[in-house]
Amino acid sequence: MSTATPGGRALSPAVVVLSGVVGGISATVGTLLAVASLTGHAAGAWVSPEALSPGLVGAAMAGVAPALFTVGRARVWEEVRCLVLPLAIVLVGLFTVTLLNAGSLQAVRGGPLFLALFSLGWVATLGVLALAAVGCLAAQYRRRPAGAEASGRRPVAPLPAWSKPPLAVLGSGWLGIGAGLLFFPAFWGALLPWTVNRADAQGLGVWALALGVGVLGSLVEDDLARIRPALRAVPAVALALAVVLGARAATVDWASGPGAALVTLVAGLFATGASGHWLLTRAVRRGEDTAL
Secondary structure, eight states: OOOSOOSBOBOOHHHHHHHHHHHHHHHHHHHHHHHHHHTTOOOSSBOOSSSHHHHHHHHHHHHHHHHHTTGGGOSBGGGTHHHHHHHHHHHHHHHHHHHHTGGGBHHHHTOOHHHHHHHHHHHHHHHHHHHHHHHHHHHHHTSOOBTHHHHOOOOSSOOOGGGHHHHHHHHHHHHHHHHHHHHOHHHHHHHSSSOOOHHHHHHHHHHHHHHHHHHHHHHHHOOGGGGHHHHHHHHHHHHHHHHHHHHTGGGSOTTSHHHHHHHHHHHHHHHHHHHHHHHHHHHHHHHHHHHO
């Protein structure tokens, strides 16, 4: 049994290149931000009241990077869109948030020289990548679907019925929190179980929104074979977030409702990725046994 879904839009080389470039940058910058947070330093592009927020942004970047390097293995766009579409949301969203909070940038606020230069590089790099993401998506959707995608298709490994309600709840949770933090940062930021400013709230909101889109997108795909790259990303992101949260646990109000909700959402991400990978592996083995 092949886990590659036949038919669909041919994957654009531009999407593969973009994913690889973003993967390399995310791995490097994300690790820098996460490690700085682990040592108690807020090393983000903008000034933050706590080291936790830029550390979480960095953890998400570092966690998703390995999956981005696997995009080139896909044969059609439909096998990677659950990962690439949230990636585009992150790139465009973070660039927009950075511009909206330009007054908080390290370079504007007179931060240390390294962080000031880092913030300028952050703006320039995000701007280029955001434009590239929009261009790559436009080029990708100009390609016509072929084969089974054009005439209707059957899922290779459909999602079990029991998994869909938890996925809907998890995806809606991340999506709702992300939208709240992004569009109403003053209200929703105050609900977070640690101290954030406007830029922190909106930056975290972009990532939460993207995670929600990715999880809900898996319901739309309804095929484990088509969300394989996303399945690689989700547990890695959850583990990276857990490491940073554990290291900065003293700054989080775990006894609060938002603290408990955060634990549930992060644990849900890990469970989603781990169980999805297990189900896909089992489906592949069953297909191989049937073929024999």
